[in-house]
Amino acid sequence: MRPFGRITDIRSAGLDGLILYFGGDDLTQSNQAVQHCVQALQYLNPTWLKELLPAYDSLTIVFDPWLTDDHGVYRCLAELPMNSQTVRFEGHHHRLPVWYGASQCNDFEHLCSYTGLLQSQIVDLHTQARFRVFAVGFAPGFAYLGELPEQLACPRLATPRKRVPKGAVAIADRQTAVYPQASPGGWNLLGLCPVPMFDVGKSPASLLAVGDTVQFEAISEQQYQEWCHER
Amino acid sequence: MSDNSAKQLLLNIADKGLLSMIVDGGRSGLQQQGFCQSGPMDEPAFHWANWLCDNESANPAIEFIGQVIVDLPATIAFAVTGPGAEVWFNGQLQPLWQTLSSLKGGTLRIQPHRIGTRHYLAFSADWALKSAMGSVSTVIREGLGGLAGDGKPLASGTQLKVCPKQCPDRSVPVQIQPEYALTRPLEVILGYQADWFSGATKNLFFSESFQLSSQVDRMGYRLQGTPVRCGRTDLRSEGINQGAIQVPSDGQPIIMMKDRQTLGGYPKIGCVALYDIPRLAQATPGDRVTFTSIDTNNARATWLLARQRRHLYRKGK
Numbered sequence: 264m265r266p267f268g269r270i271t272d273i274r275s276a277g278l279d280g281l282i283l284y285f286g287g288d289d290l291t292q293s294n295q296a297v298q299h300c301v302q303a304l305q306y307l308n309p310t311w312l313k314e315l316l317p318a319y320d321s322l323t324i325v326f327d328p329w330l331t332d333d334h335g336v337y338r339c340l341a342e343l344p345m346n347s348q349t350v351r352f353e354g355h356h357h358r359l360p361v362w363y364g365a366s367q368c369n370d371f372e373h374l375c376s377y378t379g380l381l382q383s384q385i386v387d388l389h390t391q392a393r394f395r396v397f398a399v400g401f402a403p404g405f406a407y408l409g410e411l412p413e414q415l416a417c418p419r420l421a422t423p424r425k426r427v428p429k430g431a432v433a434i435a436d437r438q439t440a441v442y443p444q445a446s447p448g449g450w451n452l453l454g455l456c457p458v459p460m461f462d463v464g465k466s467p468a469s470l471l472a473v474g475d476t477v478q479f480e481a482i483s484e485q486q487y488q489e490w491c492h493e494r
Numbered sequence: 495m496s497d498n499s500a501k502q503l504l505l506n507i508a509d510k511g512l513l514s515m516i517v518d519g520g521r522s523g524l525q526q527q528g529f530c531q532s533g534p535m536d537e538p539a540f541h542w543a544n545w546l547c548d549n550e551s552a553n554p555a556i557e558f559i560g561q562v563i564v565d566l567p568a569t570i571a572f573a574v575t576g577p578g579a580e581v582w583f584n585g586q587l588q589p590l591w592q593t594l595s596s597l598k599g600g601t602l603r604i605q606p607h608r609i610g611t612r613h614y615l616a617f618s619a620d621w622a623l624k625s626a627m628g629s630v631s632t633v634i635r636e637g638l639g640g641l642a643g644d645g646k647p648l649a650s651g652t653q654l655k656v657c658p659k660q661c662p663d664r665s666v667p668v669q670i671q672p673e674y675a676l677t678r679p680l681e682v683i684l685g686y687q688a689d690w691f692s693g694a695t696k697n698l699f700f701s702e703s704f705q706l707s708s709q710v711d712r713m714g715y716r717l718q719g720t721p722v723r724c725g726r727t728d729l730r731s732e733g734i735n736q737g738a739i740q741v742p743s744d745g746q747p748i749i750m751m752k753d754r755q756t757l758g759g760y761p762k763i764g765c766v767a768l769y770d771i772p773r774l775a776q777a778t779p780g781d782r783v784t785f786t787s788i789d790t791n792n793a794r795a796t797w798l799l800a801r802q803r804r805h806l807y808r809k810g811k
Contacts, residue, residue, distance in 0.1 A: 275685030277765030278793040280735040282686060301526070314525045316733025318757055323733025325525075328768075328794050329801060398731060400757030403528040403636055407731070443528075444637070461527070463627055463638070469527035 264337045269296035273337065279313070281333050282323045283340070290410065293320035294397050298474035299350045300340075306349040309339060317473045318398040319407075354396065354474035359441065361390075361432050361479045362487035363454040368431045370451040377417050386481055388412045389453060394439060396475040404443035404461030406471035411437045423449035430455045432479070457490035503570055505617070505654040508601070511560030512609075514648040515632040516623070516640050519552030524627055525756045531736065532631035532639065533752050535612050535712060535775040538672040538804075539575040543616035545808060546573035546593045548661040554623060554630050555616035556648065561605045564615070571595035571661035572602075576613030577674040577776045579606040592665040593618075610710075610778030618661035621654075633753055635713075670807050672772050679786040680770045683793050686738065686762035690726045698722065699763060703782045704747065710779060712753035714740070717783070721745025724761045731759040737766035749774060767793045769800050 264273045271286040285296040297317045304315060304324070314325035326336050343349075363386045364371060371382045378385065394408035401407075411434055419435045424447060427433070431442040433450030442448060443460035456479075461468045471477065482490070507514065517540065520533025534540035534557055544553045548571075556562075566572075574581050574590050581588040584600035595618070606613055623630045626638040637645035641652065648654075684696075691699070704719035722745045734740070738750045740760040749766055750758075766774060767788060777783060788796075 274688075275683055275764070275790055276733070276735045277685065277737055278683055278767050278790055278797055280685075280765070282733065313522060314531075314733075316525050316756055318732045319730040321730070321732040323735060325735055328797055332794055333790055398757055399526060400528045400731070400733075401755050403638075405528050467527055468524070468529070468627060473526070 264333070267341060269293075270340075275333065276323055276325075279328045280323060280325045281336055282321055284321050286320070290319060290397070291395060294395065295474070297322050298354070299345060299352070300343070301473065302351055303343045303345050303349045307339075307343065311335070316400070318400070354472065354476055356476045356478070357471065359456050359458055359477055359479050360482040360486065360490060361454045361456050362484055363389075363432075363481050365455040365484070365487070367428055368433075368452040368455050370453070374415075374417060374434075374451055374453075378414060380414065385415060385453070388415055389434070389439070390479050390481055392478070394477045394479075396471045396473050396477065397438075398473060399469055399471060402443060402446060404469040404471070406440060406460070406469070406475075406477075408439045408477055409437055411439050413437070417451055419449040420451065423447055427452065428455070430457060430460075432456050455487060457487055501657055502622075503567055503619075503656055503658055505567070505570075505656060506565040507562070507648050507650060507652040507654065508565050509561065509563040510648050510650045510652070511558050511562040513560065514556055514558040514562055516554050516648065517557045517631045518554045518629055520631050520752065521627055521629045525733070528756055529627055529636065529638070530633060530713075530753045530756060532629060532633050534614065535752055536576065536614070536672070536772040538772055539577075539612075540614050540616075541804070542591065542666045542671070543573050543575040543614040546575070546591070546664050546666065547571055547616045547618035548659065548664075549616060549618060553616065554621045555614050557612050557614055558604075559606070559610060559612055561603065562615070563604075564602045566597075566599050566602060568599045569595075569597065570656070570658045571618035573616050574604055574613060575616075575666070575671075576606065577611050578608070579604050579611075579613050589665075591671055593661060593663045595661055595663055608778055611776050617656055617658070619656035619658045621656055635753065666807075670803065674773055674776050676773065676777055676781055676783055679784040680774055681767040681788040681793060681796070682739065682764045682785045683767060683790055684764040684787055686764060687724070687726075687729065688763050690724050690761050691722070691741075691763055692725065695722055695724070696763070699747075700785050700787055703784045706777050706779050706781045706783065707746075708779045712751055714748045714750050714754055715774060715777070717747045717749070719746070722747055722763070724763075726761065729759050729761055731757040734758050734762070735765055737768065737771050738762045739764055739766065751775065767797065769793075769797050
């Protein structure tokens with residue numbers, strides 16, 4: 264199966280799956296192409312479609328092998344209409360409040376010494392950037408946001424923590440994220456976000472989707488507590 | 495109170511064994527939000543357990559490891575499926591892969607022949623369960639599904655409320671049952687980053703045997719053997735399909751199962767074919783597995799024929 268358009272490579276992902284890789288001038292462009300393909304497929308909603316797994320520059324498609332095969336999927340992709348009716352070219356924008364330096368989520372000492380920046384400079388850089396959701400996965404509602412300004416890029420912890428609290432805002436490499444649930448984690452912690460990242464009572468359950476944009480804003484401990492009590 | 499509630503039975507899980515949990519067909523269409531697939535590790539055994547009970551094919555059933563004991567207060571049709579177990583009812587040995595509909599109330603004890611294998615206990619009944627994200631399948635890590643919808647597996651002493659139904663007696667003959675022997679290699683469709691592995695490494699992967707480590711769970715089965723080295727590690731996280739064979743830098747493959755995380759960044763040499771996943775799911779630590787390569791078209795044909803056999807048998811042909 265020959266790649267075409269923005270698709271640069273197509274590989275098998277089992278007898279019921281294909282993975283497509285997308286290209287562009289940068290990661291944002293590749294991810295936009297992934298997002299558009301996802302939306303066009305969702306709009307078409309072919310009977311054989313079982314799962315779509317968009318990620319940074321790839322899209323994994325799981326199909327029902329009773330209804331089609333990888334060539335059938337390929338032919339469908341080749342004819343996929345991409346226009347303003349089938350594709351929402353802009354994602355939703357979200358503003359997420361963060362209590363930076365919350366006591367149980369505070370790696371600033373390590374981050375300041377690693378980056379050579381003051382805590383206030385780190386917060387400024389983190390709140391000024393407009394991040395893109397490149398992928399949602401690993402756990403329900405966990406959104407990989409990027410790209411983090413180069414000055415903030417820092418490696419994961421050598422030993423992951425056994426427990427990172429729900430709502431922890433974290434950075435690692437060129438990425439940032441909000442932990443949707445308490446879980447083990449190896450990212451560096453900046454603070455706490457009071458907005459739930461997923462709600463099983465809602466559809467969609469995940470607040471963020473690939474292609475959405477996010478900007479963080481600093482709030483005080485008191486504002487954080489008020490946010491939490493409002494719910 | 496409605497008629498249904500009058501007919502409700504309370505089944506008591508006297509002993510949950512090593513791990514007992516409620517599963518159904520699993521969650522669908524939610525992997526892009528980060529929810530795992532979930533559902534039965536041995537899909538054919540689960541499927542037939544429900545068919546033997548005249549249930550919808552994705553009706554809830556209990557997947558369990560180790561010896562379980564269940565008290566049944568009155569007659570209820572049920573069936574047990576899986577690779578092999580002794581089924582005792584009030585001290586009488588009963589068959590697997592058959593509807594057991596005429597037993598009066600008493601104590602059911604199921605002792606798998608091999609520790610670590612998964613068996614399915616289905617009842618001909620409707621369950622009063624609240625689904626979480628479209629399914630009652632238990633996912634401990636996500637806190638979803640199960641009796642209370644919070645992802646907890648079944649505890650000893652749990653009471654299960656069910657509404658029994660009438661059910662014809664059925665059986666699944668040996669030739670229709672899944673085959674569990676590991677003497678035949680598991681069939682693998684090369685894909686994903688297969689090109690990142692040298693020809694010599696691929697030869698090694700398809701000629702050596704690998705032992706199941708003790709790290710086997712519903713997320714993945716970690717193998718041990720001669721390291722399968724991959725030349726590159728610079729992979730961005732991407733979607734992981736069922737049966738995908740991840741190879742971390744230590745060269746010890748991990749095969750991704752029903753509760754796998756949706757995205758991951760380890761190189762993958764390919765995927766175990768769907769129809770061979772139950773065979774792997776029923777292997778236990780210390781067992782040895784081998785792999786053979788199959789192309790996508792052949793693999794799909796094998797899968798389609800197996801599905802067709804299932805449909806024909808269900809139709810009585």
